[in-house]
Amino acid sequence: MDTTPDLSRRRWLRGGLGAKGPAQSLPWAVPWPQFSDGCTRCGDCLRACPEQIIVTADGGFPSIDFSRGACTFCGACATACAEPLFSPRSDSPWRQYAAFHDACLAQKGVHCRSCEDGCEPAAIRFRPRLGAVAVPELNEAACNGCGGCVAACPVGAIHMVKEEQA
Structure with a gap:
């Protein structure tokens, strides 16, 4: 898996070099700076998603692609992650x-x-x-x-x- 950030001119002109994080965070994911610091980009969350809506975004970080389908809030992505990057499932998945x-x-x-x-x-x-x-x-x-x-x-x-x- 390529984890190199996209430093192309097109990416820069679209709004930066990915410092804001992926377009769509995973449900229950901690805020972006904390998530990016702890995410190993292993792909376990991608493989665990039964809906197959998690994709690899800029820098190899996971992101949700709603054009592929809806999130069912099953929590498989959070369960599959070995890092402490997700809030408890009793919290709201996102706002x-x-x-x-x-x-x-x-x-x-x-x-x-x-x-x-x-x-x-x-x-x-x-x-x-x-x-x-x-x-x-x-x-x-x-x-x-x-x-x-x-x-x-x-x-x-x-x-x-x-x-x-x-």
Whole structure:
């Protein structure tokens, strides 16, 4: 496994050299600086994930790729890790919620409810609108950040937004 950080000009122009950590941390993972200091990049978490949504990101660190599917919060990644890099499973796995881009088909007037179908906690609803296509509305309190809607979206118009840690 190549663990060399991506120092290319493209990576630099996209926002840096990976100092902020992977795009999507693993559930229950400790904050990034602590995670990067302790992670051996062994790949045990990748192999343990039954959903196969954990991928190798910049520098060889694990990251979740929601385009591959949703996190079921099984905890296999945390259990497989030999390092003390995960909070107890009694804690919240992460604090994030779904957000919709302008590319959303429903917002462009095309009937699509794929994200609602992919949302197991039923945090996405489509409220009927008179004379128009219903658009998705998110109940942030109900959203567990599993990424099921991201995987279900046919145009990639959904991403996860991390809540600021209080």
